[in-house]
Amino acid sequence: MRKKVVLLPCSGIGKAYGEMGRQAIYELIEDFGTEEVTTTCLARLMIEDPDTKDLVQGNTVITVDGCAKDCARKNVEFTGKAVDRALRVIDIFKDNRALKPEGILKLGEPGFKLVHMLAQKLKEEVEQARGKGKGDA
């Protein structure tokens, strides 16, 4: 059975980056469908929820962090799982300087433009991860 790709955002509430990462992942899941690409609660992984642990351990993991604190990546690695790819939302902003989200949760049009670009970048990462044979069990 082909491995899934599990996308894990940091989902922080203090900065717009958290919401952007989350929204990009939701956009991608709608494109791909949840049989191929999915997400789960980072916090569930950290309380050692068995189903969540199995999902993460057994599949390809891409983390999407808001900033250099890299919470999603660190939290996953803390469970003993090496992430397959680690992205930072701020890197999308760096390539699109004129676009600034309007709020922390209500991103507005410029914020959602960044979200869409991040989703496209994520899509490339997912396809690369699957294309390198990591998709096969």
Next chain:
Amino acid sequence: MLDQFKQVKVGVIPCNGEEICEGTLTRFACRKVLDLLRPHDTVTLCLPLFISGDKGEQNFAKTFPTITVDGCEKRCSQKSTERLSGRPRHAIVVSELLKERSLQPPRSRRTLEEKDQAAIDLVAEEIAKKVDEILKNG
């Protein structure tokens, strides 16, 4: 030299869960409390940062009272807070709160609709009420 400003604030720790729509609801409700309802009395603690070992987040939770806001009965925020900093003063579970008040959860985890505002308001008011109780009773 370590000094602290003396005002007591309450740390609000939402689960921010991605998997279900109640996780999205926790984010909006908590931001409403932080930005509108109790801006001078509350601080949000970022759960992923908290879990990853950030000393600022963990020390705050050890020093000041906290309220955890979980989307579902898994109680990730509550359990993490108990493990890392001690028992929260109040633990809210959004799915249970909505059921008690006969409110439907949002349909989408990605976007909340206008009709979901009632649920956001309910959760936010509940958090604000708990903040007031903590500050009144010490």
Next chain:
Amino acid sequence: MGNDFLEVTHDKFVFRVRKDYLYHPEECWAKEENGLIIIGVTDFLQKTVGDVAFLELPEAGAELAREGEAGTMETIKTSVMLISPVGGIIKEVNGGLDENPQLINTDPYGEGWLFKIVPGDWEGDKKFLLDAQTYFPKMEAKIREEMAKK
């Protein structure tokens, strides 16, 4: 590490001031090392403006006046004009910031340094700077102001 800094905690944020540096009220610091002056921004500034996404700094060889413009720093929230607290000629710019400008956020007094300058008149310029003990209460006052704005 605890002996190197003056600290104050507000809410969940710990604001730090390096004891052996000198400070300018425009939230930059200066530290003499082997005849050069290392320049950076304060912990208070980086916390206030957020994660640094873009940084434009003068090149090595550029001449700066005391309190003259020394580039810009941009975050998702705001754009900040940087000044040099010391006049002189830039000897070296922190190349590590090209790839990772967020070093300014994670280590503002260490790896997040901006540039090193050959000072024109260090003895004269440093009279305009504040030691840590003098800067610290000014920073605290700014913190209170920021919090009151909320």
